[in-house]
Amino acid sequence: MSERRGTSSAVTSFVVASRYLPVYLALLVLAVVAAIWAPQTLGSVVLNAIAPYGALLAITALGQMLVIMTGGIDLSVPGTFTLAAMIMVGVTDGSDDRIGVALLAAIGVAALIGLVNGILIGGLKLNALIVTLAVGQVVIGLVNRYGRTFPVQSQVPPGLSEWTSNKILGVSPVFWAGVALTFVLIVAFRYTAAGRRFQVVGANPVASRVVGVRVNLNQIAAYVVAAVFYALAGVALAGLLRSPGPTIGMAYLLGPIAAVVIGGASLSGGLASPLSTFAAAFFLTGLNQMMRSMGLPTSAQFVVFGLVIIGGMLISGDRIIKGVEQVLRDRSKPGPRGRGALVAEGGDP
Amino acid sequence: MRPRVIALIAVMALVLAACTGDVAGTTTSAAPEEEPTTTAAAEPTTTAATEETTTSAAAEEESPLAEFGEDPAAADPALVEKALGPVEASDQASWDIVLASIARASQDLDQATIDKAMECWGAQECDTGSGGELVMGYADGGGNQVNVWRSVSHMEAVLQALSYPEIGRIVSTAADFAGAETEMANIRFLIQAGVDFIVGYPDGGAGVAPAVAEAEAAGIRYVPFSAGWVGLPDQEGALIPGEDYLAVVGEDLCALGDSFAEVLNTGAAGGNVALLGGTPGNALSLGWQRCTVGSLGADTTLVNPPADENSTTGDTNWFPPAIPDVFRGLLTANPEINGYAYEYADGIWYGLPVFEELGIPVENLTLALRTDEQNLFCDWAQRAEPTYNIFYTAGGNFQSRTGVTAAMLAIAGADVPAEIVVPHVMRQVTEADCNPDRPNEAVSGTSLVPDDVLSLMFAG
Numbered sequence: 001m002s003e004r005r006g007t008s009s010a011v012t013s014f015v016v017a018s019r020y021l022p023v024y025l026a027l028l029v030l031a032v033v034a035a036i037w038a039p040q041t042l043g044s045v046v047l048n049a050i051a052p053y054g055a056l057l058a059i060t061a062l063g064q065m066l067v068i069m070t071g072g073i074d075l076s077v078p079g080t081f082t083l084a085a086m087i088m089v090g091v092t093d094g095s096d097d098r099i100g101v102a103l104l105a106a107i108g109v110a111a112l113i114g115l116v117n118g119i120l121i122g123g124l125k126l127n128a129l130i131v132t133l134a135v136g137q138v139v140i141g142l143v144n145r146y147g148r149t150f151p152v153q154s155q156v157p158p159g160l161s162e163w164t165s166n167k168i169l170g171v172s173p174v175f176w177a178g179v180a181l182t183f184v185l186i187v188a189f190r191y192t193a194a195g196r197r198f199q200v201v202g203a204n205p206v207a208s209r210v211v212g213v214r215v216n217l218n219q220i221a222a223y224v225v226a227a228v229f230y231a232l233a234g235v236a237l238a239g240l241l242r243s244p245g246p247t248i249g250m251a252y253l254l255g256p257i258a259a260v261v262i263g264g265a266s267l268s269g270g271l272a273s274p275l276s277t278f279a280a281a282f283f284l285t286g287l288n289q290m291m292r293s294m295g296l297p298t299s300a301q302f303v304v305f306g307l308v309i310i311g312g313m314l315i316s317g318d319r320i321i322k323g324v325e326q327v328l329r330d331r332s333k334p335g336p337r338g339r340g341a342l343v344a345e346g347g348d349p
Numbered sequence: 350m351r352p353r354v355i356a357l358i359a360v361m362a363l364v365l366a367a368c369t370g371d372v373a374g375t376t377t378s379a380a381p382e383e384e385p386t387t388t389a390a391a392e393p394t395t396t397a398a399t400e401e402t403t404t405s406a407a408a409e410e411e412s413p414l415a416e417f418g419e420d421p422a423a424a425d426p427a428l429v430e431k432a433l434g435p436v437e438a439s440d441q442a443s444w445d446i447v448l449a450s451i452a453r454a455s456q457d458l459d460q461a462t463i464d465k466a467m468e469c470w471g472a473q474e475c476d477t478g479s480g481g482e483l484v485m486g487y488a489d490g491g492g493n494q495v496n497v498w499r500s501v502s503h504m505e506a507v508l509q510a511l512s513y514p515e516i517g518r519i520v521s522t523a524a525d526f527a528g529a530e531t532e533m534a535n536i537r538f539l540i541q542a543g544v545d546f547i548v549g550y551p552d553g554g555a556g557v558a559p560a561v562a563e564a565e566a567a568g569i570r571y572v573p574f575s576a577g578w579v580g581l582p583d584q585e586g587a588l589i590p591g592e593d594y595l596a597v598v599g600e601d602l603c604a605l606g607d608s609f610a611e612v613l614n615t616g617a618a619g620g621n622v623a624l625l626g627g628t629p630g631n632a633l634s635l636g637w638q639r640c641t642v643g644s645l646g647a648d649t650t651l652v653n654p655p656a657d658e659n660s661t662t663g664d665t666n667w668f669p670p671a672i673p674d675v676f677r678g679l680l681t682a683n684p685e686i687n688g689y690a691y692e693y694a695d696g697i698w699y700g701l702p703v704f705e706e707l708g709i710p711v712e713n714l715t716l717a718l719r720t721d722e723q724n725l726f727c728d729w730a731q732r733a734e735p736t737y738n739i740f741y742t743a744g745g746n747f748q749s750r751t752g753v754t755a756a757m758l759a760i761a762g763a764d765v766p767a768e769i770v771v772p773h774v775m776r777q778v779t780e781a782d783c784n785p786d787r788p789n790e791a792v793s794g795t796s797l798v799p800d801d802v803l804s805l806m807f808a809g
Contacts (some may be wrong), residue, residue: 153495240674246525248669299656
């Protein structure tokens, strides 16, 4: 019996450790497919070119990951993302001197939006999906109103666009910003008490409350930090595009959620890996790039993208571990055949 | 007996005096002003009336629109040239309406009109102050905040509406690229708002057909501009202009596609070319791409052929964040692309940084474009690359004016052709096409909105 338990434990440990493995396997498969059908996408020039866009998706996805870890979801991303980008235009009025003020304003406003989300969801226990959808609509309304205060298609200050197009070690600083934020989250989760408490809240809020962890505060903090991440991504994309419009954030509604799920997190909350989420964001960006390079029609691109997300959902979170544990439990039961077989035959389990 | 003779002589004298006009002095006292006025005016009036009749007759000979209050002959040739370039006229019925709409595009607006235009452009609803009973609806799948082209096209429609005293109210909606459902909701809102006609651009194409059909069923004439067909006739769910809705204003899309191909066949002969479009399957892109594909020379290679004749290729959604991705995809697979055809010059401007990202020089490149945003042209001038050439037709902002005029003509009882063809001609960009003094660098050079209005629109 103890031998069986030991085997089960070892398998479980392996599966837990490898819950984030699928995204790396997916990256490997993508690389192989690209090497066969679109080898040009693996060139260093192309990889460097897509690096900032992958990092933008990663930064947004890391924010979404924090929210999803608490069992929530954030659909206000496009609004917050866009408002931050527009603030960089409106506050700077094209002047490099005001980039700092605008950046602070963008982060501050985003934090406020996150705080509203957090209080309504973490404090008042309203449904996250509905609340963030509603708050997102309000923010988009504000973006439209704010957008009328300066000329349409105004440009960000040249200093910002130059910064995003510069290269550090051959790659855009936006990429390195994404790497830095990922690293910060990894360190926070592994080496700080606050980070570990945050993970516990996501994994088991009831137990966390029992042991004195302030669950509500952690949930509110997740939405605030996430909104700041969206704002940073919005600012960076504004710099890359030079002239952000009121629709700039529209593409960032589902992509980050897909990256989080493919990165191994479960939409029901719990553990997640910043590194896997970062990798998943690059997987999606690379997939997008490869499909375009292969000349796939837009309809086919949507189909492939949708199928990949469904695949990610199927292998996400602890689905694998639960499945394996179920099989092991069935096998450990007395009798020649396991529970599954009985159920399959219509017998009494 | 003598008194009777004297009386008789007196009466005869009076009659004689009356006949010689002496009595006029007496009559004049009764109508001292009328008679000189009448007399003075009589001859000129008669002359003027004769001339007017002659002019009117001539105009009627040239255009049947005169009886509906339009005067195509009054279109300023300089404005026609500005809006369209040196084009040849399209079919007479279309051309008359195009000219009639340009004839109303006054460049010398008084301050009150400018103020009213700004009010109507910025508000969902406004009273034009004319006291007119008609209500114009404007339904854009984009909107003022989406990009400059949409913004200016809206202003063109507003200014045109203000030139009609019959229009007393303007109601405008913008879907901000939120999709066909939002566009339909906006059209339904306009129906509820009691508009008499709707001018707009249906980004959703055939997707907005149900709402357009509802509007027409309610007696509200619908006129899309900029070749914004509610689906091309052979597309599933499409409506037919002239049958299901009043008319569509725009270029002959197949001729436009042929013109693009001609430019690419010459400028990128023997090389690779790519086509770019807007939302997948939209009527505008599909219309010209079909004909460009068919007209490309045998020695020109299209690197991104559409999947089939009902599909568009190079879909950018006209969405700036997506445009670099499209360019990156094309250039990664084919670093040597010598020509692009696209209906949106501003989109190219968003894609050019990808060349730098990938280390591909902007040279040996020919662009065949429809619109003429200044930012791209000024970027071209700045590059001063002799092997990089741009050809364009016209921004077409003014086509919304043509939509307004077409609707007003229909309401007045005139026959309006189902397809109001706006002629086009390809022109090569020169340094003169970059005007750094334009009020906004993304404004089309071919817009008919006066600069003082543009300055207010983009003053911030």
